Amino acid sequence: MMSTKAFTLVSAVERELLTGDRERIIIECVECCGRNLYVGTADGSIYHFLLEEKTLPTGTATFTATKQLHRHLGFKKPVNELRAASALHRLLVLCDSSITLVNMLSLEPVPSGARIKGAVALALNENPVSRDPFCVEVCIISVKRRTIQVFLVYEDRVQIVREVSTPEQPLAVAVDGHFLCLALTTQYIILNYNTGIAQDLFPYCSEEKHPIVKRIGQQEFLLAGPGGLGMFATVAGISQRAPVHWSENVTGAAVCFPYVIALDDEFITVHSMLDQQLKQTLPFKEGHILQDFEGRVIVATRKAVYILVPLPLEKQIQDLLASHRVEEALVLAKGARRNIPKEKFQVMYRRVLQQAGFIQFAQLQFLEAKELFRSGQLDVRELISLYPFLLPTSSSFTRSHPPLHEYADLNQLTQGDQEKMAKCKRFLMSYLNEVRSTEVANGYKEDIDTALLKLYAEADHDSLLDLLVTENSCLLTDSAAWLEKHKKYFALGLLYHYNNQDAAAVQVGVQVFTKRPLEEEQNSFNPDDILTCLKKYPDALVKYLEHLVMDRKLQQEEYHTHLAVLYLDQVLQQRPSADSMGTEVTEAQAKLRHLLQKSDVYRVRFLMEKVQGASLPMERAILHGKLEEHEKALRILVHELRDVPAAKDYCLWCSEGRDPVYRQQLFHTLLTLYLSPSPLAPELAVAAVDLLNHHAAEFDAAQVLPLLPGSWSVQLLCPFLTGAMRDSVHTRRTAQVALGLAKSENLIYKYDKMRLKGSSFRLSDKNLCQACQNPFCEPVFVRYPNGGLVHTHCAASRHTDPSSPRPGART
DSSP states (O other), rough: OOOOOOEEEEEEEEEEHTTTTTTTOEEEEEEEEEEEEEEEEETTEEEEEEEOOOOOOSOOOOEEEEEEEEESSSSSOOOEEEETTTTEEEEEEEEETEEEETTTTOBBOTTTEEEEESSEEEEEOOOOOOOOTTTTEEEEESSTTEEEEEEEOOOOOEEEEEEEEOOOOOEEEEEEEEEEEEEEESEEEEETTOOOOOEEEEEOTTTTTTOOOOEEEEEEEEEETTTTTTEEEESSSSSSSSSSEOTTTOOOOEEEETEEEEEEESSEEEEETTTOOOOEEETTTTTOEEETTEEEEEEEESSEEEEEOOOOHHHHHHHHHHTOOOHHHHHHHHGGGSSOHHHHHHHHHHHHHHHHHHHHHHHOHHHHHHHHHHTTOOOOHHTTTSTTTTTTTTTOOOOOOSSSSSSSSSSHTTTTTTHHHHHHHHHHHHHHHHTSSSSSGGTTTHHHHHHHHHHHHHHHHHHHHHHHHSOOOOOOOHHHHHHHHTTTTHHHHHHHHTTTOHHHHHHHTHHHTTTTOOOHHHOOOOOOHHHHHHOHHHHHHHHHHIIIIIOOOOOOOOHHHHHHHHHHHHHTGGGGGGGGGGGHHHHHHHHHHHHHHSSSSOHHHHHHHHHHTTTTTHHHHHHHHTTTTTHHHIIIIIIOOOHHHHHHHHHHHHHHOHHHHHHHHHHHHHHHHHHHTTOOOHHHHHHHHHHHHHGGGGGHHHHHHHGTTTTOTTTTTOOOOOOHHHHHHHHHHHHHHHHHHHHHHHHHHHHHHHHHTTTTOOOOOOOBBBBTBBOOOOOOOOOOOSSSEEOOHHHHHHOOOOOOOSSOOOO
């Protein structure tokens, strides 16, 4: 068993303070009442000290004792026992078989001289039968054999009320109401002195063991039993607690709830009354006295007095939790109920349960953690906050301070172990699902349901849809972003529907079709059926058509035309706000123009009819281009829009993928428009010069020069003319190189022909055609450079049939 620091041993009365000038003083007994400490010695003296308790900055308590008075009783016998009766301001002193009443402050005997004679030991009844507040009940072991006497003690007199005979000689006594707990010579008994009924408890041998009888609470006693056991017994003669295991040589015992403290020759041991475990061991030699006084535990040797200062129970509990000793902490916390006010205890105990729950959670003991969280009424957001991003961004939750655990988040708790993290997430799913409809969720259902939705979505859990089709408090903004992140589009649609946003639900629900793998989509859905379903929802319809046209690249005229018409409708609907040139208008027009330029399968004339008169010149120009009506298109761009860059881009776009001649024709058409007489002639002349100078390679200079005004200078067209000259020279030189190569190849052929003609060979019917392996029947043949001979018709077939044998590389 791991140790617990429950007490600290501090000095109360040092030897020097007690002895003073006297060389030898032996402590026989002590009594403590409030700040008053009384010490009885072997020489018949009583010392009165005043205790002052201080707490150091470290939290450790210290005591300072100030000697108030020293009184010798006039006997040379030891003071055997001291008992304070604070209600009477009297101190009961047992010395020389007599109990004397003395004043608590002056230590002077009462003037009446009242005393109890013939006493061996005494015990005060802390549960008195008499209801008189001006007296105390005292029970003594009489010097008369086998006799117990009960007295009422007043300020200045004593009165015997009962004398009881016992079966054997009593050695120790404790009293509670009418019940006496007695250690006899061979056994312990409970004796009701009012009825005379005795109840045997258990035997022991007084010759071998020092008897201990101590009242620890109402109608309950602690006894030193056989086998080194501290036994508990009630007045009914039964034990309601398991015994504690202490030393065989125990000489004293005290109780400071929830602990039993035992003293032997070498140690002070601390045992829990709650789980009966040994909690602490303190070395303490020559221990002589151990007693508890109203929660203060005093231990003494023959020469000095010490106090066992208990650590606050809450500190002990936190220490146990810090050591992950959960069960011990819970037992101690539960047992602290009798020491702490009810409201404070409830707050403390709930917090301990919550802390214990997180310790069990970190050890993946989920069932135990769940019960502790429930019992401790945990704000479930404390648990959710461990999981990154589960709490909504709008949540105002802050963690408890001081914190209930030591973890920043789940990553730290699991140290990145994915398997542990998955187990923790499954637990949270289960726990949130259980508590969301209980009082635990009151006040923060939105946080719980949103976190649960995120967990379901992340884990692809079947319960996600169940959550969304029933009453829930999922926050729309957080939940929508999370579902989209995890591609839960159908669930996202349900979320929008639950929040009465059906249009958004349908629009997002389209992604159920568009975000599926292509093979699954092709096998599962007919696009025409989906388009029919989406007719009432234009935005969703556009998204799905974009998916068919842009993503799947389906080349079906009806899809492309339908999408273009929808884009056009969006542009026309936004026309009233077009003056503001909002982003939506620009985006819609950009999509429409991109589709018109890139697609070749839509119905061009149908769309032309729709854009006529709609003040969409750029779109008309694109459509004219699709119809190969380039002059009309360029005229719109140049004269209507006055957009020179757009006109140049048009030529590049329309000629993309075409031969150079086609591109040259487009640029010549544009140049002709620039040079034609018009009100914009000065501006267009600048555009024409810029076009020629920057795109010289796109023009045939021979065709361009006759078109240019005679007033233009060579300097003005220097870049164009330089480029034209460079191209012309390059073309001429390329032609010359090609001609030279052709002449060289022709010369090689002529040489081969002359060489072949200069040699002779014999042809007979024994020669076989290398192609068909048949003999030659007439003197007509083809001879290859390698000397091979073939029929003329075989040679002709070789040129038309690539798979025929190839006797030579060149004929």
